[in-house]
Amino acid sequence: MATVKGAPLSGAAVIDLKNVSIGYGKDAPPVLVDVDLSVERGSFVAIVGPSGVGKSTLLRVVAGLHKARTGGVTIHQDPRPAHRPVGLVFQDARLLPWRRVVKNVQFGLEGLPVTSDERLRRAEEALKLVRLDGYARRWPYELSGGQRQRVGIARAMAVDPDILLMDEPFGALDAITRNNLQDELRRIHRETGKTILFVTHDLEEAVHLADRIIVLGGTPARVVRDVRNSAGRDGSVFREQVEQLRLEIADNYSI
Amino acid sequence: MATVKGAPLSGAAVIDLKNVSIGYGKDAPPVLVDVDLSVERGSFVAIVGPSGVGKSTLLRVVAGLHKARTGGVTIHQDPRPAHRPVGLVFQDARLLPWRRVVKNVQFGLEGLPVTSDERLRRAEEALKLVRLDGYARRWPYELSGGQRQRVGIARAMAVDPDILLMDEPFGALDAITRNNLQDELRRIHRETGKTILFVTHDLEEAVHLADRIIVLGGTPARVVRDVRNSAGRDGSVFREQVEQLRLEIADNYSI
Amino acid sequence: SRAADPVKLEIGYIPILAAAPLFIIDGQGWAKDAGITLKLTRFESGPHAIQAMAAGQIDLLYAGVAPVLVARTKGVDVSVIANSAVEEMVVAARGPFAKAVGTTPTADTFKKFAADNGRKAKIGTQPPGSVPDTVLKHWLFKVVKVNPADVELVPMGIEKTQQALLAGALDAATIREPTVTVTQQMDPSVALLATGAQMFPDQPGTVVSARGEVLKKNPEAIGALIKAHLRAVELIAKDPAGASKIVNEYLGKGLLEPSTLEAAFRGPGSKFVADPHGVVPAVENMMNYAKEIGSADGVIPVAEAFDFRFYDAAVAK
Amino acid sequence: MKTRNSLALSALGVIGFLLLWEAVARSGIVPAQLIPSPSAVPAAFLTEFRSGIWQAMVAASLSHYLVGLSLGAFLGVTFGTAAALWGVWDACQAWVVRMLRPIPAIAWIPFAIMWFGISEAAASFLIALTVFWINYYATYAAVRGVDKDLIELGYAFGQGGLVARLFKIVLPGALPGILSGLRAGLGQGWMTVVAAELFGISGLGMRMGEASSLLATHIVVLYMVTIALLYGVSDFLFMQVQSRVLSWQR
Amino acid sequence: MKTRNSLALSALGVIGFLLLWEAVARSGIVPAQLIPSPSAVPAAFLTEFRSGIWQAMVAASLSHYLVGLSLGAFLGVTFGTAAALWGVWDACQAWVVRMLRPIPAIAWIPFAIMWFGISEAAASFLIALTVFWINYYATYAAVRGVDKDLIELGYAFGQGGLVARLFKIVLPGALPGILSGLRAGLGQGWMTVVAAELFGISGLGMRMGEASSLLATHIVVLYMVTIALLYGVSDFLFMQVQSRVLSWQR
Ligand SMILES: Nc1ncnc2c1ncn2[C@@H]1O[C@H](COP(=O)(O)OP(=O)(O)OP(=O)(O)O)[C@@H](O)[C@H]1O
Ligand SMILES: Nc1ncnc2c1ncn2[C@@H]1O[C@H](COP(=O)(O)OP(=O)(O)OP(=O)(O)O)[C@@H](O)[C@H]1O
């Protein structure tokens, strides 16, 4: 999983949204409007905003699962929505109920040119990463909520994608498990130079992990803030950053 | 919703678990053992512990949805597992997909001797509480993850039960929505004297809300700590309490 | 003419006693002796068999004359080449109705039954236009002169007719051998109200028909087959017991005792006649009557449907 | 897809089918008396309609069909639900059902005659029977497949009692499967109408049997087209209702 | 419930059923020649078995059944899936299907004879036909009901291509519904065996028809019991396989 793919061409926009608006249905008002977002290769972007603002929707558009109403979406300079080499962690775990845990983790690998031995190896590695090595043979219904979510993370990690889209991946995890996984994610980002889009409702987490934080807000929602973040883990810069964001979000809080 | 039911007979154990052990399947090792837990009327108990330790399982036993392997479970001195007047917020929102939001919220009221007008009124009130008044006519699939979870909370609140069991109810909510709901919950607890069992993975939340915190840990899991909490919202007592708990959980962290 | 490779003929039949000559031909190996390989195919009803014949799936058929005539009007090239049996259909009654009408039914006994029971007598038969329906009506309204208001005719499939009769849902029905005998053995209250001849003189029955194409291609084999057919008809008349043993192999093996079949052969419902000449006027009479009662639109030229060459050649020698 | 588009495509499909049929009938590759061309149907219809036979037969069959369908569907859903919910009852009846299930409608006819005489009720009984089985199995599987989490939800909110559980969780949850069974039964019922009317009960089936025994295939085809139309319309309407009822599904 | 308990209950159910039947048959409330008592079956079996007829008929019917069943099930699942997945194809065929669906097996017999002659293939064809429809509708509904979220998951992980989507998401997700259709087809196939063998193709159905026309009801019942047994065993085995295959369901 931790192999460096090519040389991270720093500075190139791997995710590029131009004047995008997004909505459900035909006649319903749009959920998101005027989204201009350009994400550089290797950056770690956190998306925050109130519940129901459109964070998951934005991620689904980037993943090519939902079509933008207007505007242009390109991933790796490629405007076709299919076959984007992204890994996606859903907000709900969304496991295939008819596959055991280890097979669920292998799901994304089956589309890649990978031998079955290698698939198994990578699945086991990913399960170890999320501390579920003993659960490989379980059915999804035999897992706790947090365990299910971790299987979802392992599934995306096993693919080892250039772009990782994560929708509140650590939402259902206790502090310690969460800290462990946050550290792992930071390590992976450092070592592989992946581009990571990370939805979270936890400002501390956003500040702790990301080097750029995008705040969504308003109805219809738009990008209300886009901050570069260089705060360390603790200390006063960190606290300040968090407090400032909290205030800004509160200002734009509506829904 | 905010009516005081009877005189809260302070001191009486409304939830009483004696030497309970719990497991899934016949031959599998138990998930929880030696659980002795007596919850007094009107108390607000938080349950914390690592992912997969058995928090949801414990709640399901208290709600009468899962049978303990051994030991005695009484609710309101009543050992029968059925017809317990509890309200339950599931970890997954678990909405009925064939009911619109407002009908989902009314679900628990349909078993009670309440007129349909009153049902509608209480459902709308509960929806307002979770800030979803505009979403009454939506289908569950048209909601965001956090909105779904809030409908689940509204459903339990609408019943106005003596005992409220909440399984990570605010897990998928952004900081501001979460703060609002925490405040509402505290208000309701204060005004009605409900007994609340509250599973969370967020120590700050536990310390902030509960007057008693139960820490589960180990394999098989048992109650490793049971602390009375009197820390205020901020200040040094609060921080200390949180830090201490964090350390204790880390000591018992295994899974 | 006995070629090295035998002629193959596929023959369809309806599983009734009137197909007995066919079973005897096959059972005695007479066809094989004549250099013909037979393949027998059972059909539930005439129309299905005719459809198979029209599709070229079978060459010859032992079945009622009516479907053959109908098929010709639809442009199917089939001809009757011999007769097998006549006067097959009889009227059997059961239960209270059998008791009420006795052995000599009259118009009054029908009326009295209707009055006593508060309902008309229900008689099961096949759909309008079929031979059983026509001859039953002839018997009821021409012979016995029953008031049409005193009976109710229920059209249904032949097999259902028997079941309905035994179940008591019908008071009487038109049935034929071997069911007549079987029914009587099962339910002693079943009595014959009328024989085939009483219902309609020379009542047309089962004939042997063939596709025109086959007649052209294998005239010799057909001739030999008709000869065997004549022999079989004779055998039935001379030795009903022996015939019933052979026939039992084909008809109701394990379902009937040969003795039951023998009784059926000797019963009033079986009259084997190979000569097709007499059938023509009987059919014409019957069709005239059908037209008279409105169950047929017109009269089909009957004689054209008959090809007497093979029968005539067979009896000439 | 837009409704207009899909209607156009349907029309295209039907027209293609009719053209193919007409071509086959005219080509002479099959004996003409076996397949009349569809263009023979209108004339046949006029004759039958003028004589009033068509109306009478359609009315009769429709009444058998509706009675049989509603009875069979109701009992099928009821018994299927019961078997899926109560293990004890399921075990008791499992093998009895296995014995009765494969008995064809034809074999039931004697019983129908015995119990109902030669009456409309007998025809409805036979139709009900086939419809029953299809609904029984569809319902059984659908009820078995209801999300256990939702049933648990019912218990948690005091809706675990039989009636509440049944009507608030189990049946709505099983609805998609039950409706699929009902739809299959809709067609199976018409298939049985013909068999059920072959023993003296008037209706389309009887008329078809009559016509078929006289090799009047154009009449047979007329009634087949009639059945197709009746079924087509009811199936279409059913689909409309279904998509309403299941609008909560994405 | 424990397997042993449920087997005991099943046995109880069957015994109760047989006793009831024997009682009705002996009581004389129905004509004896219409319902022979079950105790007459063993003797009938011995006669038929000794003469070798029973074995021959069972073998023949079993082969028609298996061929028809596999063909009908395969085509039904295939077409049902296709119609449920492609809107265009669905719209094209919707009304053609509505026209063909209600045509009863009996009406197909002439076509079967025309296309296959009087052969085993014709019988298999008729059986395949009924099985086809049941599977078609069950599969259609099941595929339609597959969780859209899971299909989305497939797209997200590069498994949105037709083959991957079909075999990794749609078919596994629709499996419970498809299996319920297969199970219903299992029984419907046997129901049709009898009708399919009524026109000169040897097998259980032909023998039953023969026996029934000669009023040998004990033989009819023997073969009905035979069919019941054959079906019962196959259904039982199917259920075992199904509970294995669906062990991921709670
Ligand atoms: N149906 C089941 N069958 C077998 N094991 C199960 C089942 N449900 C849960 N478990 C196991 O029981 C343990 C406790 O599960 P539980 O859901 O109570 O955990 P939890 O404390 O709520 O975790 P989380 O914080 O992740 O929700 C877990 O290890 C889980 O794998
Ligand atoms: N299928 C749908 N049809 C109509 N509206 C929808 C649909 N899915 C989501 N929405 C609406 O779109 C808005 C954005 O939803 P989205 O899931 O993106 O929110 P979110 O920011 O991820 O929220 P959360 O933090 O609660 O998950 C919400 O108001 C939601 O109600």
Ligand SMILES: [Mg+2]
């Ligand atoms: Mg979301």
Ligand SMILES: [Mg+2]
């Ligand atoms: Mg949990």
